[in-house]
Amino acid sequence: MSKPIVAVVGRPNVGKSTFFNKVVGRRVSIVEDTPGVTRDRIYAEAEWRGIEFIMIDTGGIEPDSDDIILSQMRSQAEIAMETAQVILFLVDGRAGVTAADRDVATMLRRKKKDVILVANKVDSAKLPDNYYDLYELGLGDPIAISSTNALGIGDLLDEVLDKFPQNAFEDEEDDSIKIAIIGKPNVGKSSLVNTFLGEERVIVSDIAGTTRDSIDTPFVRGDDRFLLIDTAGIRRKSKVIDDIERYSVIRALSAIERSDVCFVMIDATEGVTEQDKRIAGEAHNAGKGVVIVVNKWDLVKKETNTMRDFEKNLRNELVFLAYAPVVFISALKGQRLSGLVDAAKAVAENCAMRVPTGQLNSLIADAVMMNNPPSDKGRRLKIYYAAQVGVKPPLFSFKVNDRQLMHFSYARYLENKIRDAYGFSGTSLKFVFREKGEKENE
Secondary structure (H helix, E strand, O other): OOOOEEEEEOOOOOOHHHHHHHHHOOOOOOOOOOOOOOOOOOEEEEEEOOEEEEEEEOOOOOOOOOHHHHHHHHHHHHHHHHHOOEEEEEEEOOOOOOHHHHHHHHHHHHOOOEEEEEEEOOOOOOOOOOHHHHHHHOOOOOEEOEOOOOEOHHHHHHHHHHHOOHHHHOOOOOOOEEEEEEOOOOOOHHHHHHHHHOOOOOOOOOOOOOOOOOEEEEEEEOOEEEEEEEOOOOOOHHHOOOHHHHHHHHHHHHHHHOOOEEEEEEEOOOOOOHHHHHHHHHHHHOOOEEEEEEEOHHHOOOOOOHHHHHHHHHHHHOHHHOOOOEEEOEOOOOEOOHHHHHHHHHHHHHHOOOOOHHHHHHHHHHHHHHOOOOEEOOEEOOEEEEEEEEOOOOEEEEEEOOHHHOOHHHHHHHHHHHHHHHOOOOOOOEEEEEEOOOOOOO
């Protein structure tokens, strides 16, 4: 189930960034102290009334600029309209209707999307004299807010939730394994899809960024059903020149969100780059199953232990994906693809694996006997009880005497013991430590 997307559009200086920060300020994606797990600032996760969604800040649309800027800004608005379920069109409620507002409204009316007209900078209950001029935009009743003073934002978000598709909050009944193929441009994602299917379903080109959107392609092997999601290549931020490519990043991240397993593709001729780390970090941070796919292996000059040395370096660069299997392939020539689908199926099963509570507690008791828990100032950590409380990714809850005594190295030790016993290849494991008296939902 993917999160609904809300796009914020409008001309410059209407308060879009202030509104964006007000809504997502308490829910900005977690930044870990691990390379590759941060996210771009043009979007963030938000929550209202227990419903999570993704909000996109599109930047200002300025029709009075020169032709190049105008073209880029129009493209930005078009992509936002195509991507989002709900569009928030922000205008300056005190300034009345401008030519730029009319231009954006014309684009919005052409699309069959839910649009909410938002009159920002209305700082009091008394509406500005030119407030009612906004009706001429033909987008219904405007909702007055003040982003700076947080006035009216709750009512606006209520309206946003009412416009989300009903099935946005329902689990999909489709039992196919959803595989998001992610990686930087020109790494061979579309070639992999075409080789799997034996036909040219996706345009393949040497020009980086040919695939602008996420493309879903179902296929069946035996009794197993899969859905391949080919995503637009994610470039480094400095290389994201035009707005269409910039928003391709959003589409790729949305594909990660609704996938079960991610194929993180690495170009064997380039090795692991900083952008590869970032992309892999997106899948890791989302808690998805991961298979590292090293493509173009046919182009690498082979010597003794070439594959072993490459994987060793890869593991050093992607330390946070130590749990992920690595498969070396040539998508163009169809080499070593037979095990790739098997790996995806195995990883999907591991993500949904449950460890019986009795077995888990016996395992933890043995681990504690072999290696005493850490202590501080004469007080030693005690683990009273453990249970697996979630899947996708597997989540383990530990009842302890004092969570401050749980050193990260000992948590890693417990994780390694669980992996030694049950594998969990391809999936991260999440731990939560609770003290006596704390409820599970705290």
